[in-house]
Amino acid sequence: MLMRRALGWATPILSLVGLLAVWEWAVGARILRESFFPPPSGIWQQATMLYASGGLAGHVAATVARLVAAFLLAALPGVAVGLLTGLSATAREAFDPFVAFIYPIPSLLYLPLAALVLGPGELPAALVCAVTPFFVIALNTALGVRSIDRPTVEAAVHYGATGRRLFQKVLLPGALPYVLVGFRVGLGLTLIVLIAVEMVSAKQGLGALLWQSWEILRVRNMYVGLALIATLGVLVTSGFDAIARRLVPWHQGPARSTRRP
Amino acid sequence: MKVVVEGLALTFRTAAGDVHALQDVSLSVGPGEFVCVLGPSGCGKSSLLRVLAGLIEPSRGSVRITREKDAERPLTAMVFQDHALLPWRNVFDNVVFGPENRGVPKSERLRLGEEVLAKVGLTGFEKAYPHQLSGGMKQRVGIARALANDPAVLLMDEPLAALDAQSRLLMQEELMRIWGTFGKTVIYVTHSIEEAILLGERVVLLTARPGRVKATFGVDLPRPRTLGARAESEFIRLEAEIWSLLRDEVLASDRGQTGITR
Numbered sequence: 001m002l003m004r005r006a007l008g009w010a011t012p013i014l015s016l017v018g019l020l021a022v023w024e025w026a027v028g029a030r031i032l033r034e035s036f037f038p039p040p041s042g043i044w045q046q047a048t049m050l051y052a053s054g055g056l057a058g059h060v061a062a063t064v065a066r067l068v069a070a071f072l073l074a075a076l077p078g079v080a081v082g083l084l085t086g087l088s089a090t091a092r093e094a095f096d097p098f099v100a101f102i103y104p105i106p107s108l109l110y111l112p113l114a115a116l117v118l119g120p121g122e123l124p125a126a127l128v129c130a131v132t133p134f135f136v137i138a139l140n141t142a143l144g145v146r147s148i149d150r151p152t153v154e155a156a157v158h159y160g161a162t163g164r165r166l167f168q169k170v171l172l173p174g175a176l177p178y179v180l181v182g183f184r185v186g187l188g189l190t191l192i193v194l195i196a197v198e199m200v201s202a203k204q205g206l207g208a209l210l211w212q213s214w215e216i217l218r219v220r221n222m223y224v225g226l227a228l229i230a231t232l233g234v235l236v237t238s239g240f241d242a243i244a245r246r247l248v249p250w251h252q253g254p255a256r257s258t259r260r261p
Numbered sequence: 262m263k264v265v266v267e268g269l270a271l272t273f274r275t276a277a278g279d280v281h282a283l284q285d286v287s288l289s290v291g292p293g294e295f296v297c298v299l300g301p302s303g304c305g306k307s308s309l310l311r312v313l314a315g316l317i318e319p320s321r322g323s324v325r326i327t328r329e330k331d332a333e334r335p336l337t338a339m340v341f342q343d344h345a346l347l348p349w350r351n352v353f354d355n356v357v358f359g360p361e362n363r364g365v366p367k368s369e370r371l372r373l374g375e376e377v378l379a380k381v382g383l384t385g386f387e388k389a390y391p392h393q394l395s396g397g398m399k400q401r402v403g404i405a406r407a408l409a410n411d412p413a414v415l416l417m418d419e420p421l422a423a424l425d426a427q428s429r430l431l432m433q434e435e436l437m438r439i440w441g442t443f444g445k446t447v448i449y450v451t452h453s454i455e456e457a458i459l460l461g462e463r464v465v466l467l468t469a470r471p472g473r474v475k476a477t478f479g480v481d482l483p484r485p486r487t488l489g490a491r492a493e494s495e496f497i498r499l500e501a502e503i504w505s506l507l508r509d510e511v512l513a514s515d516r517g518q519t520g521i522t523r
Contacts, residue, residue: 155345158314159338159410160362169358173349250349250390 038220043227046220046251060228062204063194066122067236070129071183078134078186080180084139086175092142093144097186099135107131108196115201125201129193133186137179144178154261177251180244187236262327263446264290264313264414269322270447270471271308281471282308286322288465288474290414295440295447297457300467300512301507306450307342309472313448314339327411333363338412342419344403346391352402353378353387355494359410371387377409382435397428401435408443417449421456433459434488441485454503458496466506470512476506 020040026032038046050056085092107128114124121154148171156170198207208228213221282305290296300306311317313324314337326336338359346355349500354361357370357376365373376385381401391399400420407415421429421436433456440447440460451457457464464478476497482490490496 149345151341151343151345152347154316155339155341156347156358158316159359159406160335161358165362169362170347173347175351194302250347250392 009182030171036212036220038223043220045221047224047227050221050224056077056209056228058204059206059209059225060232062202062208063198063229063232066126066129066194066198066205067187067190069122070126070165070194071133073126073130074133074190075137075183078137078182079141081134082138082179082182083145083171083175086142086145087171098172099139099241107193108200111185111197111201120201125194125197128197131188132193133190136186136189139180140178140182140185144175144182147178148174163186177248180248184237184240184244187240188233191229191233191236192259262289263292263294264288264323264327264448265323266309266313267325269309269312269324270320271305271312271317272320283312283319284471284473286467286472286474288447290448293444293446294463295449295461295464296463297449297451297461298465298467299451299454299457299503299507300472301469301511302452303514303517304467304470304510305472306467307418308450309467309490310418310448310450313337313414314416326413334412335359335412337416338407338410340400340403340407340415340417341419342422344391344396344399344420344423345405346399346402348391350390350392352383352389352391353388353400355391356405356409358406363410373402373409377405380408380439381405392508395428396424397432400424400432404436404439408439408445411431413446415445415447417447419450419452422452429456430488436460437486438473452502455491458482458503459488459490464499464503466503467510469510469517475510478503497523 005085008165022043023037024030024039027034027037034042047056081095085095110131111124111128114128117204118124118127152174153166153170194205195207195210198205199211202208206225210222210225213219213225265371266286266288269283269286270281273280273282286309288296298309299305308317312319313326316339320466328336330335347358350358353374357365357374360370360373374387375384375496378387381404383398386394386398391402394402400423403420404417407417421432424432437460449457449460451460458480461480462484464480466475466477468475480499482493482495
């Protein structure tokens, strides 16, 4: 068991290190063109240089702050709407057309409209990033409410959980595993839209770093941006998984086994 | 009498028309009595318990349950067939769920929970979650939850139906032991003749749907009983007698379900 666990960690790390080693070797052997594919060691050097010159931390901080803000903007109303639509068929029917029309549109497309109405700045960017995760969280929360076993609810009511107690002690914990799945998938989607928003409209942030580097053909900086975005994604989701496992110790379903959005 | 059911009828309205689950059921249960309600599948015996539990309203007739002590005490507590524990609560928190909702102070809940868990043999499993327990253990938690609520009448809806044959035997013995220590008034629904005779002081036989009381049998076997009681001549005689009556109902129920009449 322990052996299997250690290997479970070792395999992805080894495969990543292996890929980087092959890449490094291929550049050295002139199979890959260095101007397009700078070696990992060179990207690392560039990252430490950028960090030392003070430019990198600001980009990372800007992206993380926007990620948190946009996620909160999505999560709070998402859970509220999800609970409502999970409990009431009327609410669900009223919500359905919005899901049908707004959810499928890549939410980056709302950016011009949001900027027009709200003026350029952080608020329209955060709102645009919150659209898709809002729907994901609302839909998952509603599914969570509906997934609670009927006999379980009946038994809880029989043992005195009515009104507010039913909500606090049965509906919320019952839906929680699905809410967390919604959060996890929603976080990933927030990051995706956020990077796109930063590419088109921000001066600071990892998306902005990537785009500015492309415009002046600073290839190594592009790779630094890419690597940081990927790392941020991994940290956010694995960190979230660790929190989720503590929040739902009773659950062995989606919140635990879903490893990818 | 502890429980008096008079002229009870229950009709469900469905898209396909009215389904008469129960028709004119009358039944009395004395204090501390263990009554088993036996009948073919779908005869409305679970519906009878749900009416007694107040989960559904009868279409006609009345249910009177007397509580002798304080009014805070619930009239009934049900042990559900599929245990229906709250998966997000550990064993202890499931057991004291009823008292918690009634506002029983924490120190009192702690004492009560431990006492009841000891009685059902689950001391040491307080922190376990339901998914970590076997079927038999889950049902013990369900029984402990009902006992912790200290109801006037304990209702049990085929609590052992979901268990495998061996766990069933073990739990039947457990139930006899637990009842011996608590002496509660119990109404126990089952479709197993053997279980009904083994556990009950009285066996009430219901007809196929719509359920009516077809016959009542007193079980004249000494208590406390063990599984050995199954070898007694009185047990065997009763089993044969009940089966001869139940058999017709099972056949009637089967015909009713297929919709084919001859």
